[in-house]
Amino acid sequence: MSEQAKLNVTVFGDGQLARMMQPAAAELDIHLRILASRSDSSAAQVIPDAIIGDYHDYATLRGAAKGSDAVTFEHEHVPNEYLRALIAAGFNVQPQPAALINAQDKLIMRQRLQELGAPIPAFQAINSAEEAAHFWAQTGGHVCLKARRDGYDGKGVWFPGSEAELVALTTQLLKKDTPLMAEKKVALTRELSILVARRPSGETKEWPITQSVQRNGICAEAMAPAPDLSPQLEKRARDLGVEIAQSLGVTGVLAVELFAFTGENGVEDIAVNELAMRPHNTGHWTQDGSVTSQFEQHLRAVLDLPLGATEETAAITVMANVLGAPEDPQMPMRERVREVMERYPAVKIHLYGKAHRPGRKIGHVNLCGTDVQATREQAQAAAHFLVHAQWPDTV
Template structure:
């Protein structure tokens, strides 16, 4: 592949494995910081490849392609968590700094490993078990009560790889899968939560950490459709406790870069950890326009071990609404209406192919009136999606 063109002044090249929207949204902050990005994109028209000049085409499972990318980079990070362990080991062996490190990334790749490690750290989690047989499923359901939550250990997201099971019979196909005998299924109690929260932090290799406000995430059919920053009606003590959990996890797991900790809030204000993501995350998209330092700039700072930026919010509230794909593949024509109706709305589209239910962008609005912000962000997202036409 051709060597990335470095910025003048000795600024580093950051390699990103994966050409999705998270890599794409690093482009603006990288340019402002004087950095050069090089992404290993799945296709020439991948989201990040459309805006980042150095975008060789290759798969994250292709060792030769991964090492060719790393050869011209000063540090390598990830758009997603799916790079195989042997590829990661070979990448580390080149001597190029890799963030997050594979020893930490495994806890975002493997949900069973994550539960084992968090339990050892005494981090609050749902009751859980690993099952390989119907009898083990039945025993867990009898212990914690039906229904239960079943998860594939690797690869699930946006509700995929997750099943609410009312009996062991609901998991017959999953248990019959050839990989289940080796890894097992992760079973969890169905937590009686009142809402979902997320704690987003960043940590650098030298150990500096920064945390954004705790946010509320609103899910529709297993997909996050709205984020409220900060989470309404969360006391200072509750917010501090949730932030402490995220910072403790980041330190104990030696996470470098951005870490998202998805949380369930219980009726008494306590939280339990649902899942981890070691990369910029949907729950932090609000920070692009709503915080002094957004998550994409912060991630770049962290993986380069630069001093971290201020994560404080600009306004009292910021609402992020996800734009999901609809039937109309042409999106640009919606801009005029959205911009004219609400000049304060910040629209971010990802350059992805449109299909129903797929996350193709988001809208951020900030201000003092939370109800108004939710209406504004929701209308803009719905209009772009084609759900409303007024």
């Protein structure tokens, strides 16, 4: 079949998220093109139609988008004004820039969620050290300082231990022209997320609520459905995710990161942390634990195709990230993979083709099971061996 007879999707970005769209695209006979930063990037290794270029250059974006039925993203960093220009030029950009700006700028996101009446922490734009000091006093010192743009995996987020530290940090960052905001720190009990897919015609599908475990600001583990979640809170989180997707006009996959905390009545409650309008780390479990993966669903949604079923296919699915060790083990990764396959044949391994770097996401494993603790232990052990080339003593 010629490319002209196929549906064509261009993805701006070349990391593991774009890489993991390729199997779903192949199964649906969708031609995938990426705008890549280099020819050996994670996605470029498996997607033949890779245009090498800079997403900060409008002409490059337009060239990559040519002939596509839909243009989408695997990150939020493409300049919003360029996306608006692409739409003006007749390209089908999904999600559209009016929605995406809420994932690109944390202050705009907070202001819009406040308008919607969504549960959020107290927040304030920070344009001076004096404003930072005032917010410190307002919150009793419970302050999280954030860069409004470009933060991920714990980057662009600071937790100052004193007012003096906050003032010094704010002064330093403002001198570097870093747009800032501050939020009241939430005494969270765990972190949850709700993933929702929405197509331009308005149909939505949401997956079960996911619980994630963060280490050093990076997602280390996710499990779904979230254990010990009350039916009332599950419904509230699902309804909140759908409301945000519909109100903002999101298309594709929307991840709503949630703080869980103990409310006034001693009952678990939630507040919105951040939004991502693309496949998300806390949704990787859907590759092996859901009827439809987030990667297939994202492609369906941006092309305005009927959405797939999102029910879980196991009592519990655990995803454990494979993060680069402080030192890369001498054992080659292919041998580590063999060892994990031998010991845990039910574990599904997903590697990203990335070179080792300490703390870098180089892959993940998924494991479906019936017992939460046993499934977590085995998934963690498999990920640990892929990282360190040795088994943890406890498993």
